[in-house]
Amino acid sequence: MNGPRRRRALGAAALAGVAWWALRRAREADLAGQLVLITGGSRGLGLLLAREFAGLGCRLAICARDAVELERARAELAAAGAEVLAVPCDVSDAAQVEAMVREVERRCGGVDVLVNNAGIIQVGPLQTMDVDDFRRAMAVNFFGAVHATLAALPGMRARGAGRIVNVCSIGGKVAIPHLLPYDAAKFALTGFSQGLRAELAGTGITVTTIIPGLMRTGSPVNAFFKGQAEKEFAWFSLGSATPLSAMHAGRAARRIVQAARRGEAEVTLTWQAKALRIAHDLFPGAMSDVLGGVARLLPGPGAGGGTERVRGMELATPVSPSPVTGLMNRAARRNNEFGGVPQPSPEHARRVGLDPPDDTEPMSGG
Numbered sequence: 001m002n003g004p005r006r007r008r009a010l011g012a013a014a015l016a017g018v019a020w021w022a023l024r025r026a027r028e029a030d031l032a033g034q035l036v037l038i039t040g041g042s043r044g045l046g047l048l049l050a051r052e053f054a055g056l057g058c059r060l061a062i063c064a065r066d067a068v069e070l071e072r073a074r075a076e077l078a079a080a081g082a083e084v085l086a087v088p089c090d091v092s093d094a095a096q097v098e099a100m101v102r103e104v105e106r107r108c109g110g111v112d113v114l115v116n117n118a119g120i121i122q123v124g125p126l127q128t129m130d131v132d133d134f135r136r137a138m139a140v141n142f143f144g145a146v147h148a149t150l151a152a153l154p155g156m157r158a159r160g161a162g163r164i165v166n167v168c169s170i171g172g173k174v175a176i177p178h179l180l181p182y183d184a185a186k187f188a189l190t191g192f193s194q195g196l197r198a199e200l201a202g203t204g205i206t207v208t209t210i211i212p213g214l215m216r217t218g219s220p221v222n223a224f225f226k227g228q229a230e231k232e233f234a235w236f237s238l239g240s241a242t243p244l245s246a247m248h249a250g251r252a253a254r255r256i257v258q259a260a261r262r263g264e265a266e267v268t269l270t271w272q273a274k275a276l277r278i279a280h281d282l283f284p285g286a287m288s289d290v291l292g293g294v295a296r297l298l299p300g301p302g303a304g305g306g307t308e309r310v311r312g313m314e315l316a317t318p319v320s321p322s323p324v325t326g327l328m329n330r331a332a333r334r335n336n337e338f339g340g341v342p343q344p345s346p347e348h349a350r351r352v353g354l355d356p357p358d359d360t361e362p363m364s365g366g
Contacts, residue, residue: 028261029163032057037104037111039063039091039148040118042073043336044217045167048253049115054082056257061104061111063089064118073336091118091144092136101151110155113163113260116145116189121182121219122309123236124226127301133181133226141185146192153205160204165260166193167210170273174280174287177295178232197265206263210256213273214239214246218332221313227306231299233315241331245272249331313338 036053040046041062050060050073060082064070067088074086085108089100104111119141122133145166156162171179172186190209197207220237239245247270259267268274280287313332332338 028258029263031113031261033059034112035059035061035104035108035110036113036115037061037063037101037148037152038115038117039089039144041115042066042070042086043222044219045212045215045249045253045335046115046117047073047076047336048217048249049117049256050077050082050084051080052253052257053113054080054084058113059108060084061087061108063087063091063100065090069336076336091147092139094143094147097144097147098151101148105155110159111152111162113165114148114152115165115167115256115260116148117165117167118144119167121179121223122226123178123223123232124229124306125178125295125298125301126180128226128306129181130307134184137181137185138188141182142188142192145189149196156205157203162205163260163263164196164205164207165210165256166190166196166207167212167256168193170211170213170268170270170276173211173273173277175291177291178298194266208259208264209266210259211266211268211273211277212247212252213268213270213276215249215252215269216241216243216246216331217249218329218335218337221311221329221332221337223312224309225312225315226301226309228299228302229306229308229310230315233310233312235298237312246270249335 031053036050036058038046038050038053038060041050041060042064046062046064050062054060054077060077062070062073062077062084063086064073065088070086070088074084077084085104087100087103089096091097101111120136122129122137149164152162152164156164166189168190169182169186170176171183172188172190175183175187190211193207193209197209200207217240220233220240223233223236225232225236252269255267255269268277276287
């Protein structure tokens with residue numbers, strides 16, 4: 001290609017790029033004044049999303065099971081100028097969800113944006129899991145989203161407009177060892193989300209499927225661990241703490257809000273999750289072998305079967321005081337992951353890599 005033709009080709013490509021960028025910008029809806037309902041909005045990613053939507057001028061409704069933690073989140077958001085309603089609710093209970101949505105509609109008006117974010121995670125080898133672990137994961141991670149969607153949809157249909165955002169997981173695309181109940185529930189949620197978008201096409205209601213990888217929200221302190229719980233906590237918390245393995249939580253929240261504004265179909269967060277999806281799609285057999293090798297490297301069930309569930313914040317391992325895990329624990333404090341539990345003692349805070357608590361930022365009791 002000669003010089004003039006090359007310059008014309010480059011110019012055309014640049015114009016196409018500018019047009020593509022302008023089109024994507026034009027598709028970003030102005031959500032100011034709209035009501036956003038976030039399940040699991042009291043901590044972690046849910047709280048970060050609430051902060052982002054509030055920054056756009058949205059009105060907020062948040063729900064979670066822990067009333068103390070929920071009030072702490074509501075107070076923080078209100079102090080920053082957000083208009084926010086907090087309603088305690090267990091999303092695994094369809095009657096509670098229905099009542100919660102009706103209360104939100106009565107007090108705030110119709111739900112314009114529903115973010116199905118509430119979830120639980122259990123970590124440990126299959127030998128330590130029982131059928132109740134799978135039921136719990138399905139009840140919250142899958143049916144919680146179904147309950148909230150079915151409760152909010154009639155109002156959206158009546159208005160001919162609405163946005164639903166389902167926070168799924170890379171574990172809903174590629175099954176990760178030692179997370180089987182979580183994987184199964186997130187696979188179900190991913191299918192529900194994709195099918196829901198197809199069924200609602202042309203109604204004015206968009207559905208966005210979010211596929212996050214690991215994010216630095218501090219969530220391991222609220223995960224449940226089985227088997228050799230301390231070792232499970234160590235690998236899971238380290239993976240959720242470093243910039244190499246996990247995405248900055250604030251950046252993840254901003255990208256999710258952007259996807260909601262654009263009505264995008266599906267967004268995969270983190271380059272690691274994207275790479276894992278591509279590798280699994282292209283080489284499923286080889287990736288199964290790789291994941292099998294990973295499973296063999298992870299801790300076994302331990303003596304006695306290891307069936308006791310232990311919450312992450314109760315664990316302290318030789319790895320925990322490291323600077324890396326300290327990053328995770330500081331993220332947990334920033335994002336209210338400790339909001340509904342008693343304040344840790346200074347001694348325990350040092351053991352698990354937390355900044356020592358002070359009198360100006362007390363943990364909520366309960």
